[in-house]
Amino acid sequence: MQSNLNKLENESIFIFRQAYRSISNIALLWSLGKDSNVMVWLAFKAFLGKIPFPVVHVDTEKKFKEMYEFREKFTKKWGLNLIKGKCPPIGQIDPSLPPAARSAARKTDGLKKIINEKKFRGIIAGIRRDEQGTRAKERVFSPRDDFGKWNIKNQPPEFWNYSNFNYPETVHVRIHPLLNWTELDIWQYIKQEKIPVVDLYFSKKGKRYRSLGDQDITFPINSNAKTVNEIIEELKVSKVSERSGRAMDHEEENVFERLRSKGYM
């Protein structure tokens, strides 16, 4: 019988290949975080060493310096076809959103802009069902309308590995190859495959980042985990959720859903 990681890896590879075969113009969202590095790695496995589509970094220009260094280094090392997307100034974002969510919504607008510019029909995003309640309801292949909106009440059925790819030209599809992975799976896979990640995940002076967003709305957690192994051990006993360091998740009960229905990842 396949081990859990082996099963997840094979499913993800299948999803990547299905996306490449079925959707004409696709790109991978590379947020520089641990999950998107795992995605890049899985894409290497799916396409046997070379990724046949661009990776997109939607840059809020407010990321940590370490993340930008990581981006430059691994774009070169991995031979990625990197497209950098720009985000609009904060003044242009829905003022009814709470402050941190408003900041996060910039990224959504940046993403929509690059999708329209490059006419992408498919966007591969590294979201996981265990992260957050609304993400738990996602499909692997999830259609978005002209405005990037997600219609949560009427999602297409998806069974036995069959999904629908037949959508009007105005619709793009979000592809979620990591949907069934958990945070612990991600770290165990990083360990197994020796996948590089930004240093910020590892503890310095008793604190580390568990999830990486914009610098001004992401906070480190108390932790002494200095290595991948120590992170794995920490997660096995932790009861605090992964996104607890993301300010936007705690502002209002339904803010995440509001962001997502408008096109946030």
Next chain:
Amino acid sequence: MNNKFNDDEVLNIVIVGHVDHGKSSFIGRLLYDIGEINDEKVNELKKASKKRGVDFEFAFLLDALQDERDQGITIDTTRIFFKSKKRKYVFIDAPGHKEFIKNMITGASSADIAILIVDVKEGIKQQTKKHAYLLKLLGVEKVITVFNKMDKIKYDQKLYIKIKSDLDSFLSGLGISCITDIPVSSKVGDNVVKKSKNMPWFSGIPFIDILDNFENSGLVVSKHVRFPVQDIYKIGDKRVIVGKIELGSISKGIDLLFLPSNERAKVKSLEIWPKAKKKYFAGDSVGITLDEPIFVDKGNLASDLMSPPKLMNRFESNMFWLSEKKINFKSKYIMKLNTGEYEIFVNKVKNVIDTDSLKSKNNTEVSKNDVCEVVIHSSQFIPMDDYSFNKSTARFCLLDNEEIVAGGIIDLRNYPDQREKKEDFRKNIIPENYNLNEIDRALKFNHRPGIIWLTGLSGAGKSTIAKNVEKKLFDRNFNVFSLDGDNLRIGLNKNLNFSPEDRTENIRRTAEVAKLFTQAGFVILVSLISPYRSERKKARDIRPEIFREIYIKASVDVCAKRDVKGLYAKAKSGEIKNFTGISSPYEEPEKPNLIIDTSREKVEESVAKLENFIIKEFGF
């Protein structure tokens, strides 16, 4: 029971049952008792409940969405991850509301084990039975039945036994063997994680221990092989066939038979990044190369030689129907089976099954969420397995335009394999033995032959695009040629005018010429208004496997405005008769392989789009 925690095993559990029988509450209670819920989440929800002026319930943990909490029902499948002392679990919470069957199917199709929950106060309901039936159809045959809300019937043993035996006999009628039954109360916490003190008469173990004791047999190692071809990648000078093994194992040197082409080859190498192992098994996504240069296309099904899949153009299925639309017997559906896509017709509905009584209904009218037995036929031969041979290669979904309308499992008991018939048929139609095969030419030219059929109104831009694409492909060393409707009418089709009959003949001749070019190994671009669907279908049928319909889209107004040749002006004045779009109809393609909208795209964009499409479809 092995008490060690197994970090490497995850069991997927789907929980189904009638609306309000307490699915979400049951999971919520389980997570709470097992100590899996982080305090952050509980506090958040307690605060939210207070704000709304309602009591906190365990179900709230799952109903993470705002509007769901307002309605008090679960809208879509939610995944909940948790672990016991033994192993990790994923709970797939499937909704019980009548209109949400498709979400339940989405959730249940990936489950290892199912929990069917029944409210003992209400007893067995219509949806209890329907869900059980669908579990069977989806291939989830291991079921634990949970009888919830025992507190509401004052833990009455007699009532419990009555409901339990009713359900047991229904399930055995379906062929589902129930692993065990258990009486619980989510509200009080009886028998979920802790053994109940309220039911001394119940000698069984709590629910969580039943789960932990369950051994998942997983994928069986088989001597047979099923390997659906997902895609072909050209890597260096290798043609790598990629896909997921559905049955058996693949290693270097084994023989594979590819269907529907019926050609065989040996596995020359395994292609895995960064490094291949010696052998791969069912569930593994792999890449292989072959020792013989045979044609393999995405959608083909590879197998061992001893017990290959059957080739069928007519078969029966047990199917669930998900659409508001009725089944249309005249309408073509796309069937996705394994990695292939096929055009099929639903020929006949034999039965609509009443999932309440398990008898067939008297009518054959299929409504949304019905389960039915149908006969399906296709003009192509499709490789497939019987469901009893191997589940994963014997189930399909049906698409109608942009909607998945049905899913089904294949029943071949009433139909013989038609492979031999197909071979006879092939023998009869090959008139000459060519010295050179298409494959020889394709390997030399480095691309496959193809017919690129550009249809659209006069002035839509067919010839312009074709000319430009021809040049681009030529520069890429493609053997490519462009056939233009207008040019053909000067020579080969000189004797034809624009009446419907002559248009038909015009298309037939052009398609035959295109076919000759493909036999010579060419990618042939055909620019022809070809206004009728039926005629384009005939053109496609000449070589369906390499025919691609490209719709060059522009409205009559746009084309008339362009009017490069001054024809629209003449048509409008009546000088030209039977002019498509003005005095003769144009039937838009229903499912073109590519749409190029020249009223919105620049010429360069359209050209690049078609060029990339051809390279992806026919390049090596």
